[in-house]
Amino acid sequence: MQEDFLHYIWKHRKFSTVNLKTSDGEAINIISNGQHNINSGPDFFNAQLRIGEQLWAGNVEIHIKSSDWFLHNHEQDKAYDNVILHVVWEHDAEVFRTDNSVIPTLVLKDIVSSSALQNYKQLLGSRGYWINCENNFADVDDFTTTNWLERLYxxxxxxxxxxxxxxxxxxxxxxxxxxxxxxxxxxxxxxxxxxxxxxxxxxxxxxxxxxxxxxxxxxxxxxxxxxxxxxxxxxxxxxxxxxxxxxxxxxxxxxxxxxxxxxxxxxxxxxxxxxxxxxxxxxxxxxxxxxxxxxxxxxxxxxxxxxxxxxxxxxxxxxxxxxxxxxxxxxxxxxxxxxxxxxxxxxxxxxxxxxxxxxxxxxxxxxxLQIPSEKNSIVDKFNSIKKVSKNALQSQALIQLKTEYCDKNQCLKCAIGNKLLNR
Known part of the structure; x- marks a missing residue:
């Protein structure tokens, strides 16, 4: 399990929101999931939630285990005082702000969409393949692939x-x-x-x-x-x-x-x-x-x-x-x-x-776009899976895709990976 996957689950609400409750049994109504933060600080800014009878506006922090809060020393960091919900896969400890107030916890383990979890395991659990999505890369529509390659270039x-x-x-x-x-x-x-x-x-x-x-x-x-x-x-x-x-x-x-x-x-x-x-x-x-x-x-x-x-x-x-x-x-x-x-x-x-x-x-x-595609081992391999490189923009983008995403298992940050997860 990767923390990035939990970010994906929270961002796209790939979990059941019916009768959603905190670990203490308080009802949760998600008004806004917040804005994904890729820099330092809490993972999602400016979320809006109703927990019990109280309307909250603030940040959301996500971890695999609740105890990771202390592993990262967030209890000593005032930047995390505005966290209104701690979203975790497993709940193994109560967490606190610097003033010792308890932060409500949402546990995802039992409410995540079964299809999202299955797609995640299929994608990130691949072993012995050149890229994780080698068996499914050709299934992704041309519009998604073309636009993603331009962005990668x-x-x-x-x-x-x-x-x-x-x-x-x-x-x-x-x-x-x-x-x-x-x-x-x-x-x-x-x-x-x-x-x-x-x-x-x-x-x-x-x-x-x-x-x-x-x-x-x-x-x-x-x-x-x-x-x-x-x-x-x-x-x-x-x-x-x-x-x-x-x-x-x-x-x-x-x-x-x-x-x-x-x-x-x-x-x-x-x-x-x-x-x-x-x-x-x-x-x-x-x-x-x-x-x-x-x-x-x-x-x-x-x-x-x-x-x-x-x-x-x-x-x-x-x-x-x-x-x-x-x-x-x-x-x-x-x-x-x-x-x-x-x-x-x-x-x-x-x-x-x-x-x-x-x-x-x-x-x-x-x-x-007027320059022919390069010929190298990366481009040739992608083309053997699906003919995707017709010009130099696409061949350069494929090098970026392989070296910065595929080789680093960054499927959750890849448009192609996200498309396969959303099947």
């Missing part, structure tokens, strides 16, 4: 916006610098994301600005900070990078002692850090005011036009500094740009519009 964006705010604080409120750091992490993908972010954090963004006139300077800055120019390679491009980096290092007092070295291990050649850093450098060499262009973009095609760049010429015949390969123009792919949109550019746009105090849901929806 914006919930996920809100969480990501907190990360953007932290970056903004450490970047002296420079949105261009925030974009650079977020792009650096995204260009590093999972394997080198942290390494690329450490590179971006190892120098002030103004240094990149001052080096933006040519791609070689930005490449030298990024490769040098990543410690990729420390070997002795007999190639004119490599020598030029070394020379440019030594100039930048002396001019700006660069240090890279805190930089995490990027890895080549188990990566496809197109995702080698050398290729991704060169592409990132060329993005900034091509666009002087990248942030404003990203914010003004109104469609995925606008973004694709911005990021339709490749590497420097050297990398068309190389993946590393030391070994030549077949000629291949390494233009940033459409699928990679979609990932940038999903994980970096849309969260940044959402955060910036929110920062500006502007309504942003419509602009965000216009972008995310």
């Amino acid at each position: 914006f919930e996920r964006l809100e969480r990501k916006s907190l990360e953007v705010v932290k970056l903004l604080e450490t970047s002296k409120n420079n949105w261009e610098a925030v974009l650079f750091k977020m792009l650096a992490k995204s260009f590093g993908l999972k394997v080198n994301g942290d390494a690329f972010l450490s590179i971006a954090n190892s120098f002030d963004f103004s240094i990149l600005r001052k080096s933006q006139a040519k791609a070689l300077s930005i490449e030298a800055l990024l490769f040098g900070q990543a410690s990729l120019l420390e070997k002795d390679v007999e190639d004119i491009y490599f020598k030029n990078l070394q020379q440019e980096y030594q100039f930048l290092k002396q001019k700006f007092g660069l240090e890279n002692t805190s930089v995490v070295s990027p890895s080549f291990f188990r990566l496809r050649p197109n995702n080698f850090p050398t290729i991704r850093l060169s592409q990132l450098a060329n993005v900034y060499a091509t666009h002087q005011n990248l942030f404003s262009k990203v914010i003004e973009a109104k469609s995925p095609q606008d973004i694709k036009d911005i990021f339709n760049v490749g590497t420097s010429e050297f990398w068309e015949t190389h993946y590393t500094f030391t070994k030549a390969s077949k000629v291949s123009k390494k233009i940033i792919s459409k699928s990679f740009i979609d990932l940038l949109l999903i994980n970096t550019l849309i969260p940044l746009k959402f955060s910036y519009l929110k920062y500006q105090g502007k309504s942003n849901e419509e602009a965000i929806l216009d972008l995310i």
Whole structure:
């Protein structure tokens, strides 16, 4: 039994209200259950009840056992002095306010709806399933699922916006610098994301600005900070990078002692850090005011036009500094740009519009709904149960659903879980 289930029972009155009585036998008439409080303090605010002949207005506290009142030290907390009813599953102790007055108790154990209890046990009692509602997920109507996924997507964006705010604080409120750091992490993908972010954090963004006139300077800055120019390679491009980096290092007092070295291990050649850093450098060499262009973009095609760049010429015949390969123009792919949109550019746009105090849901929806669904183990599994992911909004929402609700057994806070409980 979970306390959240008792919240659900009380909130939706999933119990018999006929001849309702306190543990002392006084009649209870519920006028209003109150407002559910998800923060600290009593569980429901501003309830209205008639207990016996007395009309009460105040708060309701809910516990599995009455004695949990003392376990949580509510008898010493004046915030609970306005509790007018203690709702419990089992009554094993009388409870008191700080002035020692007794609080009436309602016991739910014998009056809960049998269907609600059965649905709860079926949902939360599942064992060995990928998600608790695996056998019933497909039964939930499309309207409920679609609306819940949209809400989950914006919930996920809100969480990501907190990360953007932290970056903004450490970047002296420079949105261009925030974009650079977020792009650096995204260009590093999972394997080198942290390494690329450490590179971006190892120098002030103004240094990149001052080096933006040519791609070689930005490449030298990024490769040098990543410690990729420390070997002795007999190639004119490599020598030029070394020379440019030594100039930048002396001019700006660069240090890279805190930089995490990027890895080549188990990566496809197109995702080698050398290729991704060169592409990132060329993005900034091509666009002087990248942030404003990203914010003004109104469609995925606008973004694709911005990021339709490749590497420097050297990398068309190389993946590393030391070994030549077949000629291949390494233009940033459409699928990679979609990932940038999903994980970096849309969260940044959402955060910036929110920062500006502007309504942003419509602009965000216009972008995310045009991007195809991601393909990963979570999305694939949900789709095998029921085809639910047709675009990137839904695939992102499913990740949020699995990680923040299913994995944490938060079925009672999930619209799909509630729908199944209400069957």
